[in-house]
Amino acid sequence: MKFQAIRGMKDILPEETGQWRMVEDLAREFFPRFGFHEVRSPILEKTELFIRGIGETTDVVEKEMYTFTDRSGDSLTMRPEATAQLCRVYVEHKLYNQPGGWKVFTMGPMFRHERPQKGRFRQFHQIDAEVMGVDEGLVDAELIGMLVAFLEACQVGRVTVRLNSLGCKECRLAYREKLVAFLKEREEGLCDECRRRLELNPLRVLDCKQPSCQAIVKDAPSSADHLCGKCESAFELVRRGLDSLKVEYNLDNRLVRGLDYYVGTTFEVVSDKLGGQDAVCGGGRYDDLIEEVGGPPQAATGFAIGIERLLLLSDLEPPPEEADLFMAMLGDQAEEMGLKISHRLRLGGLKVVLEAEGKSLKAQLRRAGKMGVRAVLILGPEEIKAGQAVLKIMEGGEQQTLDLDSLNQTLPRILHKKA
Ligand code: HAM
Secondary structure, eight states, X not given: XXXXXXXXXXXXXXXXHHHHHHHHHHHHHHGGGGTOEEOOOOSEXXXXXXXXXXXXXXXXXXXXXXXXEOTTSOEEEEOSOSHHHHHHHHHHTTOOOOTTOEEEEEEEEXXXXXXXXXXXXXXXXXXXXXXXXXXXXXXXXXXXXHHHHHHHHTTOXXXXXXXXXXXXXXXXXXXXXXXXXXXXTTGGGSOHHHHHHHHHOGGGGGGOOOHHHHHHHTTSOOGGGGOOHHHHHHHHHHHHHHHHTTOOOEXXXXXXXXSTTOOSEEEEEEOGGXXXXXXXEEEEEOTTHHHHTTSOOOOEEEEEEEHHHHHHHOOOOOOOOOOSEEEEEOSHHHHHHHHHHHHHHHHTTOOEEEOXXXXXXXXXXXXXXHHTOSEEEEEOHHHHHTTEEEEEETTTOOEEEEEGGGHHHHXXXXXXXXX
């Protein structure tokens, strides 16, 4: 039997991990400047958390979750996203009432059983940031400002911020009625899926990619025109904040997002280089979710960046991982000695290549040249007898003889490394 990775799940090989690490390191360095701290949480949660949090009629909950019953008979789900989970963390550990809110970020794999295609996987990775316990206003602008600056630091090229406000529960209810009335009149023109959505989740019709549906919704009433006074001024504050940070955005009243918990400001960052799956990031406010999962009423906002999509856009190039030293060894005794010496040098901080494969000196030097190492340490029977080794610096070819006993002191100095 030939084993292969599960469809839609990818191995990330050493050639790629350098770029992954750069992005992750950048997030770990960047977000704390804005007051965010890292959290790490399990992959598995009780299924009920996501049903309640994300919404029963969303695609994610209806068709995409990896759900199973464990040996204790509990229904568990591999997290499809981090927001509902982080609300659970916030409530479980009673992290309320923190000045400035609870500001956190997390990174890791998420799981959705979607149809795999470019930029869409069944196991994918997100960098997720959340602020819990702070009302709408400048914090949204601060968050989106951080997001855009981070994407810039990741060298993603030109991206567009789409911004909308869905309003609070009350404005949403009134808007929903108007929208349903509008769509009902044009129901025969909608695709089958949207006709179903009309009953269950009419806002999602706005998001449908079918040309027939798009033609209808382009004239649909807009959520932004149905905001109550409070939501209107909150949204204005967000826009003013973004203007003052010089963050460009496009107001887009078709932006509804695929998860049910959003209220107020929602946003996405898209790039036309990504094709059909064009969103590199999505986010918004979810002021009712914390209460929904058992906590007190607390306002909250956040976003998640898809790392795979970010990397499709990023021009970041990891620095080459060149080794400091190649051990060229001639004969069994030299190979044994080489093992001991390289272990000691590696513990001392040098990056050492050890390949005890019994090749000729010429072949070993050729290999070292190809790898781009700085220097080769040659160990042959003669050298060992004398308690010495020959160091050859690759650039320029200069050679010198070194005592084996003091290599841990001499080599780092010669190779300009700290001892
Ligand atoms: P989302 O829009 O479902 O939002 O996902 C956010 C991002 O994750 C997307 O823009 C995309 O880059 C990436 N993504 C989603 N699904 C896939 C997939 N199947 N394959 C590859 N990448 C994918 C959320 O997850 C919300 N929790 C965001 C949020 C945080 N809202 C508030 N706080």
